[in-house]
Amino acid sequence: MSTFEDFGLNEKLLAAIKKRGFENPTPIQEKVIPQLLSSEKDIIGLAQTGTGKTAAFGLPIIERIDANLNQTQAIILSPTRELCVQIAKDLISFAEFMPEVKIVAVYGGASIEPQIKSLKAGAHIVVGTPGRVMDLIERKALKIGKIKTLVLDEADEMLDMGFKEDLDNILSSTPDFKQTLLFSATMPDDIRRIAEDYMMQPMEISVGKKNSGAENVDHVYYLVSAKNRYLALKRIVDINPNIYGIVFCRTRKETQEVADKLIQDGYNADSLHGDLSQAQRDMVMAKFRSKHLQVLVATDVAARGIDVNDLTHIINYNLPDERETYIHRSGRTGRAGKRGMCITIVHTREEHKIREIEKLLKKEIVRKKIPDGKEICMIQLMSMIDKVMAIETIDGQIKEFLPAIMLRLQSLDREELIKRFVSTEFNRFLNYYKGAADINIYDKDKKGKGRMTSTSTTRTRNAKVASRMRRKVASNAIQMTDSTSAVAR
Ligand code: AMP
DSSP states (O other): OOGGGGGGGOOHHHHHHHTTTTOOOOOOHHHHHHHHOOOOOOOEEOTTTTSSSSHHHHHHHHHHHHSOOOSOEEEEEOSSSSHHHHHHHHHHHHTTTOTSSSSSEEESOOHHHHHHHHHHTTSSSSEHHHHHHHHHHTSSOOOOOOOOOEEEEEEEHHHTTTTTHHHHHHHTSOOOOOEEEEEESSOOOOHHHHHHHHHHEEEEEHHHHHHHHOTTEEEEEEEEOOOOOOOOHHHHHHHHHTTTTEEEOOOOOHHHHHHHHHHHHTTTEEOOOOOSOHHHHHHHHHHHTTOOOOOEOOOOOHHHOOOOOOOOOOSSSSSSSHHHHHHHHHHTOOOOOOOEEEEEEEEEGGHHHHHHHHHHHHHHHHOOOOOHHHHHHHHHHHHHHHHHHHOOOOOHHHHTTHHHHHHHTTTOOHHHHHHHHHHHHHHHHHHHHTTTTOOOOOOOHHHTOOEEOOOHHHHHHHHHHHHHHHHHHHHTTTOOOSSSTOOOO
16 A cells, blocks of 8 residues: 655645645545656546545645746636535645645635635636636636646536536636546546547546445335325434434425425424525535534535535435436445445335346345334434433532432432433423334335345344444534434424
8 A cells, every 4th residue: 555655745745634634545546646746647537525536636736836837727627616615625725834836716606706806816726616617717817728737526416517518618718738637426428528528548547336336335215105205204314313414305395395394393404405595505504514403405406515524324305316316415425434324215116216226336225114113212212311321410510409409309219200301301202103103015025025124133233323323423512402312302
């Protein structure tokens, strides 16, 4: 295995890498960095977000900047404002000890004037969304006629978002001789076409299997009738008390409806979709990133560029139309060495689509039984008990109230006391699940389809996952809307 020192990066970059806590290069960095530092060849990198690709292209780009030349030497195009800001932030941190290298982010949804000002002040590296970059080129605020490096990041997403024309226009403003890097999680025909049109005999570098789900993501699905979709979602969230995840919906309307229902039912949830203003979206994302929000209900478009590394779950409220979208969605969990779970709620007539996705994923998507009320209550109660056990008591301050508390509680024995404390948090929750119906569909099983994992097996697995997550959450100190689990209403 090579080290960052082996690549011949300068001391200042090495110091910044060390400060970021990167010990060894990731597989894509091992392949891309030496290549970029030693050759002018175009590169196609098949890699998902989370693989360390920003440093893979960012470090050599910074290394090769001639800070004495006051002109833009590299441009990085990315699909969303969020991703753009993230990449720029990463590059700025890599160049922490090289303040002479100027890095500017330009993106839509924000005032253009300050961006023009920053460009005028000098921008060796520009990170931008295609629409805003085009706009700035037209206003002659951004000149990319002398760039040495062009990066198309998440190229498949840029095409999905309808940036094809902007990309064509931008690419035609760049010099013929430059190094082009294209990163994409998938390789649909449109990307192949871009590569053929704009790249010269590119070298293909791939990390992990092409089009495959991340190794550390478990894939499961629940089969319900369409009318029970929301009920199933609630149970899935309830059986995972420490969930920190995204629920994907098909449309903006459905996204808002599902989020509204969850909020109404007392869950710590919010929505993210294109009907919200940029300020509203920023606010939701800030809450989600800081873990003040457990469940984000989002459309695919709005969730693009969300760069959160430790999501525990991805839930497909609906299956997406494109199988590739499933891969994108599920790749948002199981990052940075952690395990994740991708859950899909499927209704009877959609089950065959699961088998299609399995083929692309090259992994089994396991059917699971929707938990019943008793199982959920057990998991929730144990989660609460674990929190009680983990809580730090502020002895000094509590002590002075203790005699009065003891006096009030003196007539209750230990069991009665526990019952009452649990009931203050849980009565509504226990009532909701009392006699709750079984919403599983069994018919298909009899024909041998849909290998449904028995609840007891999954419970053991769930309990392990839940306990792992509880430990994680305790350390991350997720702050919930109140002292109960958000789902225990
Ligand atoms: P990216 O795929 O560029 O979005 O990176 C995913 C995450 O991995 C980011 O949080 C990076 O800071 C982190 N990362 C990138 N390279 C390394 C490395 N060599 N060692 C540890 N973490 C890394």
